[in-house]
Amino acid sequence: MTTTAHDITYRLEQKRRVQADFPGPKSVALTERRKAVVAAGVASSVPVFVADADGGIIHDVDGNSFIDLGSGIAVTSVGASDPAVVGAVKEAVEHFTHTCFMVTPYEGYVAVAEQLNRLTPGDHEKRTVLFNSGAEAVENAVKVARLATGRDAVVAFDHAYHGRTNLTMALTAKAMPYKTNFGPFAPEVYRMPMSYPFREENPEITGAEAAKRAITMIEKQIGGEQVAAIIIEPIQGEGGFIVPADGFLPALADWAKDKGIVFIADEVQSGFCRTGEWFAVNHEGVVPDIITMAKGIAGGMPLSAITGRADLLDAVHPGGLGGTYGGNPVACAAALAA
Missing domain, CATH: 3.90.1150.10 (Aspartate Aminotransferase, domain 1)
Incomplete structure (x- = not known):
């Protein structure tokens, strides 16, 4: 039927x-x-x-x-087996399944980058790199931030989830099942309090006040000039679907800009219209320096991406970014259809 x-x-x-x-x-x-x-x-x-x-x-x-x-954990946002995605995959797979973009490039990768540069927040000049998983995107966003700033420290937040690789486990706040007995973890990762209106001891605290609390702790414990990146999910997922108070994200982003810190929005779960906007940061007009994406990007095919300021991503030496399967041509075709 x-x-x-x-x-x-x-x-x-x-x-x-x-x-x-x-x-x-x-x-x-x-x-x-x-x-x-x-x-x-x-x-x-x-x-x-x-x-x-x-x-x-x-x-x-x-x-x-x-x-x-479940949508495959926030993946099949356009529905399972969407005809447009299926058709694009069938057409792509009949031509070639792989060449590795770092060896022999192809138009699909470029077309996905063009679309992401257009759709992500901000009208500044951007660059995009494609990978396979959300964790890969997060790892590479941090790599770019550290190289571009010459700094080491990375700030993450309570209740965060960023992945299952060594660095992303360090960024993740939840012990079970993600971190327990899997250490030691990557160094120079610091945890700060999230804006969590439902669980705040003082429910009257505003987003700006919650941001000031986190910023004060960063300055005391690390020093703003030592921080390469702040990475945050605009709406947290694994920690309990936490929506920060209005004003929290803009205040953090503004302070990061003043300190030369790369502001990374991890939109792996919240991106591609899952919050009613293309990206969750759009609700408050926040423009990240780098945005990480995956899950809903390709209708169920494995693909992820980072899109960010051209000066940041172009600071990396040739060969410093990539991966054998990153931006697979079949996954790129699925992404363009999705």
């Missing part, structure tokens, strides 16, 4: 339907196979195995259908 919404005709009926046995026998059998071959450290939230997905619905191997509230 197909259903139509707006101008999209879905292959699967967009309806939840769960049978009595949950999980079903096929998912149970696959779970046993999984236990024998997949590392226990890889956990899954739902005890069923997917067979098909379309729009906002997932079908499992036992014939159940579920509303997809």
Whole structure:
């Protein structure tokens, strides 16, 4: 059965339907196979195995259908198996799946960079680099900030989540399951208090006051002139979907600019219209020096990016940025369609 919404005709009926046995026998059998071959450290939230997905619905191997509230952890923002994305991927994969942009470049990478330079906040001259995952984007944003400023210290915030690699674990605030027993972590990372209106001891504290609190701690504990970058999720995800008080982000960004600190907005989860704007920083008119992106960027294909001031990204020596699969041509085609 197909259903139509707006101008999209879905292959699967967009309806939840769960049978009595949950999980079903096929998912149970696959779970046993999984236990024998997949590392226990890889956990899954739902005890069923997917067979098909379309729009906002997932079908499992036992014939159940579920509303997809996870979106692959904030990835399939345009819906699963979107026809435009699928069509772009099919066309791209028929030509070439890989050459490595650092060896033999291709137009798709350039086209994605053009779009990101256009869509991200600010009318300044920008440059973009493509990678595979959000953690890669964050790592490279920090690399650029450290090289461009000649400084080492990086400021992150309470409740932050930035990834699972060594540096991004250091930036992440949550111990379990992300950090416990995985240290030692990368040095010169400092944690500051977030604006968290729902949990503030003083609920009357404004965004500007919360920013002043963090800035005072930075000045006392590190010294503003020693800080290469401030990295922050404009709306935090893993920490509990925390929306800072109005004025918090602009005050931090303004202070960073005065101190020559690179202001990095980690929009891996909040980007690509998930907050009602292209990027969450747009709600308060904040223009980051560098913005990190992934997840919703390519409709489910692995792709991430950093876009930032041209003078920052062009400061890096040739060969200092990149990666074998970064900006894969098939993922670039999916991104342009998404």
